[in-house]
Amino acid sequence: MLHIFEDKAHLSKAAAELFVQTAREAVQKNGRFTVALTGGSSPVQLYSLLAQQPYLEQIPWQQTFVFWGDERWVPLTDDRSNAKMAKETFLNKVPVPQEQIYPMWKDNMEPEAFAQQYEQQLQKHFGQQAPEFDLILLGMGDDGHTASLFPGTEVLHEESHLVQAYYLEPQSMYRITLTAPLINQAKAICFLTFGSNKASALFEVLEGERNPEKYPSQLIKPQHGKVHWFVDENAASLLAKKQ
Numbered sequence: 001m002l003h004i005f006e007d008k009a010h011l012s013k014a015a016a017e018l019f020v021q022t023a024r025e026a027v028q029k030n031g032r033f034t035v036a037l038t039g040g041s042s043p044v045q046l047y048s049l050l051a052q053q054p055y056l057e058q059i060p061w062q063q064t065f066v067f068w069g070d071e072r073w074v075p076l077t078d079d080r081s082n083a084k085m086a087k088e089t090f091l092n093k094v095p096v097p098q099e100q101i102y103p104m105w106k107d108n109m110e111p112e113a114f115a116q117q118y119e120q121q122l123q124k125h126f127g128q129q130a131p132e133f134d135l136i137l138l139g140m141g142d143d144g145h146t147a148s149l150f151p152g153t154e155v156l157h158e159e160s161h162l163v164q165a166y167y168l169e170p171q172s173m174y175r176i177t178l179t180a181p182l183i184n185q186a187k188a189i190c191f192l193t194f195g196s197n198k199a200s201a202l203f204e205v206l207e208g209e210r211n212p213e214k215y216p217s218q219l220i221k222p223q224h225g226k227v228h229w230f231v232d233e234n235a236a237s238l239l240a241k242k243q
């Protein structure tokens with residue numbers, strides 16, 4: 001479902017409302033809310049809103065469990081860390097129990113072994129139930145990547161694992177990512193996409209020919225859940241169908 005907003009401020013406010021509503025419904029139904037966060041610059045405004053009223057008091061923080069959609073394999077003190085950014089913008093300011101926050105990093109561990117451990121943590125969290133996140137937030141790069149699902153990478157074909165680590169040659173670093181089959185089990189997914197630099201990729205992903213190898217965001221098609229594209233007018237400028 002496509003939602004076009006005037007600008008980043010309106011988009012972020014609507015995303016905060018979606019976060020609140022999804023969290024409250026999940027807790028009402030299942031007693032807890034499980035979310036995967038995105039990194040990058042797109043969610044910064046949303047995250048700071050979540051730590052402010054009225055959202056702060058509307059979110060059931062005690063029942064919230066926080067995972068990440070992807071991460072750069074860097075320590076939690078590194079400025080490139082998605083976990084560091086989320087902690088600074090909201091997690092350190094809200095009453096979510098520390099032990100319910102699962103950053104994608106552990107000192108003195110290899111990324112591949114860590115990815116396996118993260119997968120086990122997810123399996124433990126979901127127990128007998130299918131690993132369905134209540135909400136996964138995603139960004140999209142101007143090359144059409146999402147999470148750490150980059151064009152032309154092996155991980156795009158992963159079918160058996162929930163989490164993968166791999167070396168991303170062009171960036172000379174390891175990345176950890178939830179895989180597309182896991183993301184697609186989510187009950188709700190929300191892409192945060194704004195700026196004219198995203199317009200061309202957004203057009204290709206939503207209205208272009210199917211080519212997920214080149215535009216990995218096309219892989220994101222939830223089996224049972226909903227996908228919300230929260231975009232601003234600049235990002236939507238090349239779309240023919242505006243709703």
Ligand SMILES: O=C(O)[C@H](O)[C@@H](O)[C@H](O)[C@H](O)COP(=O)(O)O
Nearest residue numbers: 039040041042139140141146147
């Ligand atoms: O950076 C990350 O952690 C994510 O891997 C990545 O998928 C991100 O969401 C997009 O690159 C969009 O980034 P921006 O929000 O900075 O445009």
